[in-house]
Every structure is written in C-alpha cells, then in structure tokens.
Amino acid sequence: MKEKLEQIRAEVIKKIDTSENLDALNDIRVSVLGKKGELTAILKGMKDVAPEDRPKVGQLVNETREAIENVLEEKKAAFEKAKREMQLKEEVIDVTLPAKKIKIGHGHPNTIALEDVERIFIGMGYEVVEGPEIETDYYNFEALNIPANHPAKDEQDTFYITKDILLRTQTSPVQARIMEQGKLPIRVIAPGRVFRSDEVDATHSPCFHQIEGLVIDKDVTMADLKGTLEQFAKELFGEDIKTKFRPHHFPFTEPSAEMDVSCFKCGGKGCRFCKNEGWIEILGCGMVHPHVLEVCGIDPNEYTGFAFGVGLERIALLKYEIDDMRLLYENDERFLSQF
Numbered sequence: 001m002k003e004k005l006e007q008i009r010a011e012v013i014k015k016i017d018t019s020e021n022l023d024a025l026n027d028i029r030v031s032v033l034g035k036k037g038e039l040t041a042i043l044k045g046m047k048d049v050a051p052e053d054r055p056k057v058g059q060l061v062n063e064t065r066e067a068i069e070n071v072l073e074e075k076k077a078a079f080e081k082a083k084r085e086m087q088l089k090e091e092v093i094d095v096t097l098p099a100k101k102i103k104i105g106h107g108h109p110n111t112i113a114l115e116d117v118e119r120i121f122i123g124m125g126y127e128v129v130e131g132p133e134i135e136t137d138y139y140n141f142e143a144l145n146i147p148a149n150h151p152a153k154d155e156q157d158t159f160y161i162t163k164d165i166l167l168r169t170q171t172s173p174v175q176a177r178i179m180e181q182g183k184l185p186i187r188v189i190a191p192g193r194v195f196r197s198d199e200v201d202a203t204h205s206p207c208f209h210q211i212e213g214l215v216i217d218k219d220v221t222m223a224d225l226k227g228t229l230e231q232f233a234k235e236l237f238g239e240d241i242k243t244k245f246r247p248h249h250f251p252f253t254e255p256s257a258e259m260d261v262s263c264f265k266c267g268g269k270g271c272r273f274c275k276n277e278g279w280i281e282i283l284g285c286g287m288v289h290p291h292v293l294e295v296c297g298i299d300p301n302e303y304t305g306f307a308f309g310v311g312l313e314r315i316a317l318l319k320y321e322i323d324d325m326r327l328l329y330e331n332d333e334r335f336l337s338q339f
C-alpha cells in the first residue's frame with residue numbers, strides 16, 4: 001500500500017509539474033482527489049484493510065492527499081501570477097502619449113454683448129433685474145399707456161396665449177412691475193427675451209432680446225438721460241463716438257427720442273455699414289410719462305425719471321460687424337468661435 005501511494009504521489013506530482021494551464025491542473029485534481037479519483041478509491045477500499053492497519057493506512061492516504069494538494073496550490077498560484085503579469089504587460093499605459101484635447105466652450109456674441117452692457121451699467125450703480133417672458137396685456141400694454149386699439153399694439157404684432165396673456169413684445173413691462181413695488185429711488189436695467197410675430201429675415205426674428213433701463217428719482221431730467229446714454233455709448237463703442245438724439249414717439253415716455261451713434265466704421269463720413277448716413281440708431285428712450293408713474297403708484301409731482309430700451313442683437317451685430325441676425329441663432333460653432 002505504501003509503495004502504491006508513493007507511486008501515485010510521484011506520478012501526480014510529475015503530471016502537475018508538466019501541466020500547462022489551470023484547466024489541465026483542474027483535470028489532474030479531479031482524476032486524483034475527485035469523487036472517482038484514485039486516492040478517493042483507496043479511501044473507499046479501507047474496509048478491505050485489516051482493522052489494525054487502518055489508522056496507519058488512513059494516515060498515509062491523508063499525507064499523500066495533503067502533499068498533492070500543496071503542490072496543486074503552488075502550481076495554481078504560479079499560473080495565476082504568470083497570467084496577471086501577462087495582463088499587466090498587455091494593458092500597459094503609455095503616459096507619454098499626447099492627451100486628448102478638451103474643447104472648451106465659448107461665449108455667444110449675444111452673451112458677450114450683454115455682459116458688456118451689464119458691466120457698464122453696474123459701474124454706474126444700476127441693479128440688474130428680470131421680469132416674466134409670459135406677461136399680461138396689462139403690463140405689456142395697458143400700464144404703459146397703450147390702451148386697447150392703440151396703433152402701437154399693431155406695430156408689435158403679438159403672440160397671444162389668451163386674450164389677456166401674451167409673450168411680452170418688449171422688456172418695458174418690467175418698468176411697471178418695478179415701479180409698482182414702491183421702492184424708490186430706482187436705478188435698474190432689465191435684460192431678457194421678447195417675442196413678436198415677425199417673419200425671419202436678416203434684421204428680424206420672432207424671438208430676440210432687449211435691455212430695458214429705468215431711473216426714477218427726485219429731480220431727474222432729460223440732461224441725466226442724455227449724459228447717461230452718451231457715457232454708455234462711449235464705453236461700449238469707444239471714446240470717439242458721437243451721439244445724436246432725434247425726437248420720436250413712444251406712448252410711455254414724454255418727451256421721447258431715439259439715440260443714434262456716429263458710425264464707428266467710417267467715423268461718420270458715410271459707408272456701406274451705416275447705409276451712407278454716418279449715423280446708426282441704437283436705442284429708444286425718453287422721460288417716463290407722468291401718467292405711467294401715476295398708474296404705477298408714484299407721484300409725478302415728486303418724482304421724475306427716464307427709461308430706455310436697447311436691442312441686444314443690434315449691439316452684438318454692430319460690435320462684431322455681423323450683417324445677418326440669423327447667424328446668431330444657427331449655433332454653427334465655426335461661426336460662433338470667432339468672437
């Protein structure tokens with residue numbers, strides 16, 4: 001029996017030594033230690049061994065089993081180590097390879113222009129406020145001196161949601177909302193989206209942006225309006241820019257004006273950019289109408305103020321000499337990344 005066991009042991013260890021992979025090792029384990037394995041068969045045959053020899057034989061079998069298991073484990077560990085080393089070699093990372101470039105986003109011309117305008121007015125002590133894009137007829141028209149059937153309603157062809165609710169056609173309703181709050185004095189700008197039922201072309205879009213301005217205080221005059229907007233134009237377009245105020249009509253201001261700036265392309269001589277006029281219109285403005293102040297709960301005998309409305313796209317187009325507004329909305333990265 002002893003020889004038999006030693007023979008098994010020597011043969012199995014040799015097989016293990018020459019085995020080539022984990023699968024082969026497993027086959028060997030099954031063939032020796034498995035249910036139908038050689039050693040298992042010997043254990044099963046113990047009943048034929050004389051009772052006095054059984055402990056001795058049992059011990060021998062166990063020793064053999066342990067020895068084989070140890071060698072199996074060692075070999076298995078060796079195979080696994082080799083496999084891991086192979087994997088590490090295959091998956092090696094070359095840290096000297098150039099990194100993938102991360103594309104960093106870029107401000108939209110509208111955003112850049114808005115930030116410019118905000119910076120200028122914040123510098124003059126203004127606060128930036130916002131109002132709703134879905135507005136009532138009351139704030140968009142009525143409170144601004146534009147009653148039903150007023151021709152100004154026609155000029156701003158509107159998207160109605162119901163008879164009384166609409167997409168605001170201008171940022172001017174924010175004026176009424178701020179005045180109503182009753183905190184005086186007021187010095188705000190209110191940028192935001194506005195909507196008009198306009199056909200898309202090079203200078204029109206059904207959705208665009210305005211920046212509203214409003215100042216209400218004691219003793220505010222037209223001189224304050226002119227000084228402020230002149231300073232704004234110079235900071236935005238350059239110190240050499242000249243401004244010109246032309247009388248105009250807006251229902252919510254009296255007197256009203258439009259401000260032109262001298263063409264910064266030709267300096268006022270006249271060119272294609274300013275359509276040979278030498279001047280470019282950039283905003284509407286005026287002294288807040290006493291009736292609007294009253295409707296919004298402010299005493300026009302005590303307070304006066306001025307307001308203005310700038311088209312944001314217009315500023316962006318002028319600033320970057322873009323000749324078609326549609327380019328601002330196409331989101332073509334090749335176009336946008338130029339600014």
Ligand code: DAH
Binds near residue numbers: 212
């Ligand atoms: N809301 C006017 C428009 O959309 C622009 C405007 C003109 C705003 C004069 C003003 C203003 O605040 O005083 O055409």
